[in-house]
Amino acid sequence: xxxxxxxxxxxVIEKGQTVTLRCDPISGHDNLYWYRRVMGKEIKFLLHFVKxxxxxxxxxxxxxxxxxxxxxxxxxxxxxxxxxxDSGVYFCASSQDRGVGLAVQETQYFGPGTRLLVL
Amino acid sequence: AxxxxxxxxxxxxxxxxxxxxxxxxxSSVPPYLFWYVQYPNQGLQLLLKYTTGATLVKGINxxxxxxxxxxxSFHLTKPSAHMSDAAEYFCAVSRSxxxxxxxxxxxxxxxxxxx
Numbered sequence: 184x185x186x187x188x189x190x191x192x193x194x195v196i197e198k199g200q201t202v203t204l205r206c207d208p209i210s211g212h213d214n215l216y217w218y219r220r221v222m223g224k225e226i227k228f229l230l231h232f233v234k235x236x237x238x239x240x241x242x243x244x245x246x247x248x249x250x251x252x253x254x255x256x257x258x259x260x261x262x263x264x265x266x267x268x269d270s271g272v273y274f275c276a277s278s279q280d281r282g283v284g285l286a287v288q289e290t291q292y293f294g295p296g297t298r299l300l301v302l
Numbered sequence: 303a304x305x306x307x308x309x310x311x312x313x314x315x316x317x318x319x320x321x322x323x324x325x326x327x328x329s330s331v332p333p334y335l336f337w338y339v340q341y342p343n344q345g346l347q348l349l350l351k352y353t354t355g356a357t358l359v360k361g362i363n364x365x366x367x368x369x370x371x372x373x374x375s376f377h378l379t380k381p382s383a384h385m386s387d388a389a390e391y392f393c394a395v396s397r398s399x400x401x402x403x404x405x406x407x408x409x410x411x412x413x414x415x416x417x
Contacts, residue, residue, distance in 0.1 A: 227407070295343070
């Protein structure tokens with residue numbers, strides 16, 4: 184079974200440019216999460232999709248960040264325009280959904296991350 | 303709000319020695335607790351998790367952790383360190399109940415194993 188994949192693995196851009204990160208979750212996983220780790224800090228939650236719907240986007244830093252999940256499959260995270268403080272590692276994770284009423288924590292499987300450097 | 307504190311950003315042990323990585327959490331509701339490991343140039347891999355039931359949880363690669371509610375702790379241990387255990391370890395908490403299981407992470411502990 185293929186794991187969570189992320190593209191690109193690394194990206195170096197200049198301040199003011201646009202970057203789009205992609206995440207392909209494990210097939211059949213309805214839940215998709217984005218996290219970010221800024222250098223020297225903890226990994227922080229950005230947002231959560233259930234299928235194509237945004238369940239929680241409370242962690243999104245500002246309106247320069249736009250996440251989408253077309254058809255409930257892969258997801259993209261666009262940063263436009265990028266700022267220096269956006270540099271970090273962006274992780275994607277996915278998990279199964281056992282259904283309504285079954286409040287069970289399913290394991291989140293993480294991708295290798297995209298290392299973004301904004302110069 | 304939930305939070306996680308990992309004591310020691312860097313822990314160094316000798317091969318064969320006990321590994322002890324400390325994690326304390328804060329949560330207003332019963333927590334779900336996790337330890338993840340990240341090897342160089344790889345993603346986070348789940349070592350073990352506590353949701354309900356037995357408070358001593360066994361994970362992969364010989365690691366285990368014990369949930370102690372009275373101490374709000376979930377320390378990770380391994381009796382004998384191996385060189386391959388060198389990695390960064392993250393403790394995380396999520397909120398039980400509801401439908402959003404976003405993880406709140408600690409800052410991570412880098413484990414070095416010396417020969």
